[in-house]
Amino acid sequence: MAASVNDTCKQSVERTSLNPTSFQKKTRNKLLSIPGTRLSVQNGQLLVSTGVTSLDYVLGGGLAVGTVLLIEEDRYDSYTRMILKYFLAEGVVCQHELFIAAAQDHPNDIFQELPDPILDDVVMHKPADQPRLSSEPHGNLDAMKIAWRYQNLPKVQSGLASSSRFGHYYDVSKTMEPEIRQAAKCHHFYLPEHPRQSSATRSPVLDSYAALLKSIEEVIRREGFSVAAPLTKSRNILRIGLHSLGSPLWGDDLCCQDNPKHSHALTTFLYGLRALLRSSLSVAVVTVPSHLIQSRSLRGSITRLCDNAIALESFKGSERETGPLCKDYHGLLHVRQVPHLNCLTSQLPDHKDLAFKLKRKQFSIERLHLPPDLSETVSRVSRADAAGAAALASACDSGNKHLDF
Amino acid sequence: MFAELNSILNVSPEHFSTGEFVLLSDRQSDASFLLHHFLGFYLRAGCQVCFVALAQSFSHYSAVSQRLGVNLSQAKEKGQLVFLEGLQESLSILNPHDARTGSEAMDFLRNPGAGLQCLFQFVSSSVDHSRGAEDGGRGPPVLLVDDLSMLLSLGVGVDAVLDFSHYCRTAICSQLKGNVVMLLRCDGEDDDDDDVGSDDGSERLLRGLTHQCSLALHVQSLPTGYCRDIHGQVSSQVVQRQAGGQQRKMTFHFKVHDKGASFFAPGTSSAVL
Numbered sequence A: 001m002a003a004s005v006n007d008t009c010k011q012s013v014e015r016t017s018l019n020p021t022s023f024q025k026k027t028r029n030k031l032l033s034i035p036g037t038r039l040s041v042q043n044g045q046l047l048v049s050t051g052v053t054s055l056d057y058v059l060g061g062g063l064a065v066g067t068v069l070l071i072e073e074d075r076y077d078s079y080t081r082m083i084l085k086y087f088l089a090e091g092v093v094c095q096h097e098l099f100i101a102a103a104q105d106h107p108n109d110i111f112q113e114l115p116d117p118i119l120d121d122v123v124m125h126k127p128a129d130q131p132r133l134s135s136e137p138h139g140n141l142d143a144m145k146i147a148w149r150y151q152n153l154p155k156v157q158s159g160l161a162s163s164s165r166f167g168h169y170y171d172v173s174k175t176m177e178p179e180i181r182q183a184a185k186c187h188h189f190y191l192p193e194h195p196r197q198s199s200a201t202r203s204p205v206l207d208s209y210a211a212l213l214k215s216i217e218e219v220i221r222r223e224g225f226s227v228a229a230p231l232t233k234s235r236n237i238l239r240i241g242l243h244s245l246g247s248p249l250w251g252d253d254l255c256c257q258d259n260p261k262h263s264h265a266l267t268t269f270l271y272g273l274r275a276l277l278r279s280s281l282s283v284a285v286v287t288v289p290s291h292l293i294q295s296r297s298l299r300g301s302i303t304r305l306c307d308n309a310i311a312l313e314s315f316k317g318s319e320r321e322t323g324p325l326c327k328d329y330h331g332l333l334h335v336r337q338v339p340h341l342n343c344l345t346s347q348l349p350d351h352k353d354l355a356f357k358l359k360r361k362q363f364s365i366e367r368l369h370l371p372p373d374l375s376e377t378v379s380r381v382s383r384a385d386a387a388g389a390a391a392l393a394s395a396c397d398s399g400n401k402h403l404d405f
Numbered sequence B: 001m002f003a004e005l006n007s008i009l010n011v012s013p014e015h016f017s018t019g020e021f022v023l024l025s026d027r028q029s030d031a032s033f034l035l036h037h038f039l040g041f042y043l044r045a046g047c048q049v050c051f052v053a054l055a056q057s058f059s060h061y062s063a064v065s066q067r068l069g070v071n072l073s074q075a076k077e078k079g080q081l082v083f084l085e086g087l088q089e090s091l092s093i094l095n096p097h098d099a100r101t102g103s104e105a106m107d108f109l110r111n112p113g114a115g116l117q118c119l120f121q122f123v124s125s126s127v128d129h130s131r132g133a134e135d136g137g138r139g140p141p142v143l144l145v146d147d148l149s150m151l152l153s154l155g156v157g158v159d160a161v162l163d164f165s166h167y168c169r170t171a172i173c174s175q176l177k178g179n180v181v182m183l184l185r186c187d188g189e190d191d192d193d194d195d196v197g198s199d200d201g202s203e204r205l206l207r208g209l210t211h212q213c214s215l216a217l218h219v220q221s222l223p224t225g226y227c228r229d230i231h232g233q234v235s236s237q238v239v240q241r242q243a244g245g246q247q248r249k250m251t252f253h254f255k256v257h258d259k260g261a262s263f264f265a266p267g268t269s270s271a272v273l
Helices: A002-018 A053-058 A079-093 A107-112 A137-142 A178-183 A207-222 A265-278 A296-305 A383-396 A398-403 B003-009 B032-044 B058-067 B072-078 B086-094 B104-109 B117-133 B148-153 B158-175 B201-212
Strands: A037-039 A046-048 A068-072 A097-102 A115-118 A169-175 A186-190 A238-242 A282-288 A308-314 A331-337 A354-358 A363-367 B021-027 B048-053 B081-085 B141-146 B179-186 B215-220 B232-238 B248-257 B260-264
Touching: A053 A363, A068 A079, A068 A265, A068 A296, A068 A331, A079 A097, A079 A107, A079 A115, A079 A169, A079 A178, A079 A238, A079 A282, A079 A308, A079 A354, A079 A363, A097 A107, A097 A207, A107 A186, A186 A207, A207 A238, A207 A265, A207 B086, A265 A282, A265 A296, A265 B086, A265 B148, A296 A331, A296 B148, A296 B201, B003 B032, B003 B260, B021 B032, B021 B158, B021 B201, B032 B048, B032 B058, B032 B141, B032 B179, B048 B058, B048 B086, B048 B117, B058 B072, B058 B081, B072 B081, B081 B086, B086 B104, B104 B117, B117 B141, B117 B158, B141 B158, B148 B158, B148 B179, B148 B201, B158 B179, B158 B201, B179 B201
Parallel strands: A068 A282, A068 A308, A097 A186, A097 A238, A238 A282, B021 B179, B021 B215, B048 B081, B048 B141, B141 B179
Antiparallel strands: A037 A046, A115 A169, A308 A331, A331 A354, A354 A363, B215 B232, B232 B248, B248 B260
């Protein structure tokens, strides 16, 4: 019996030596070959990274192709802009095509400010951080034991990360090298440069939004991003970044008035955008200054017309910036909506208390926790009060004294 | 189709009452899983179904129904399902340079103030057509609308949507003895501050439709906050107009799974028992 096992082992060894590629890559789908994408475990959707690894985790693995991510801007639009740049930079590194639209700054300026990718930082965990194995007796002796009951508990990780590596890391203190940038194909839409056309007066969409929608559609059609397009060349992903939609510079009056005249212009545009994206290999990030919009129902319908929605609430300018509780973070991140796409459930986050911080080089999202209060003037019940209360309690009900603490 | 919901509502694909107007609504939650339930339910019951999908694409509904054991493309080929894909149809209207013309159902996009006659014509023709052609073993006609709030977002007025729902109710529930299921997604903070959101479009629409409906299922998030094991609560209200205003109201919790949903009485989640 053992001999036969040995024989089969030998045979298999020989076979593997003859044919080293016994493992064949499963190529079920042609879409799989697009760089910078992966398939969702849950519903088989094609995902791309947002560029911020922790944000990918919050959104259930990444952005599904064909969906829109809405980012509600923080008060000074500094962090939102950074996430948008991360998203575009990830597109440049993965050699996706870009489409940038803005009304305030020129898209070229946004494009030039993209953060620098760190392409060789595969080693993230230092060996010293790894938990010691039990086969190191002297190491165990050296380690200080605080409480033996806690030693088997898993180490709490406040940083969010998925198990497999997806997306890249970026250094926000530097901008991307020009040669990397120039390799990417980028389409611009800058509203002031765009010729105004007053033909679409009967359309409910504003001229600016109609022109933008038309321009996106043209790019999708011309460059073959449509799903229906013939498979002549290899497919690629189009990343669309739309900056500060709904702001007055787009000719919209959502933010200025209580009862805006064009109250359905933005929602109709987002409906058209969703229709475009669902039938093409593209993914969009839209930032909206929604804290400027007065009407709550309008904010709700904007959220519902996008698939993912997150909101950034920065501490800048509020008293929490200097307060001792949140000094580790720069703001809170609210997940407003996660998509139900091709499946009944959505990937619900474990917890909704999330905060973001901007380190020297990196933007990251962590779960919010308060630091231990180490100051002398902690407002606790002082010992004398506690003793007094205990005495009082024992006087009232001496039988239950062992329950008091 | 969720078996537990059927037993709560006391219906089955073999045995259900007709002439009903079911209103699904949600607030700070997502009630679209109930719409998938009703879609599967009526397709299994053999009804002639007209589905007006404004919120998502056909592939989405098809993929979800596949998991629930219903094949939408097959039903579409058989003619049992008439599917209006609002997203696709709207593209040719929002980008007018395109020469191709879809059906005229989404023509209200050109002038949202004018009302929803074109959409109602689409509904009534698809229901009538199927009855005229081959009325073999098909059951009563059913209309499902995914997300009336999309119509509001596209600029259609509240009164126009109410007119549309009233016409549908008259044509399908009363004349043809069929059923209508409509989904409306609201966005208020909660129920308490009704005065604040009173001039809100979706709130007014919700009140108007609640007045018309015969069964209201309202989905909302848990009042005690976010929970991983309980996704929200559904309150169902059966309105009986004839029998002296006796109304039954029930509240139960739910959890949506990958291939279905479970409904249970408040406090009896499997996570706490």
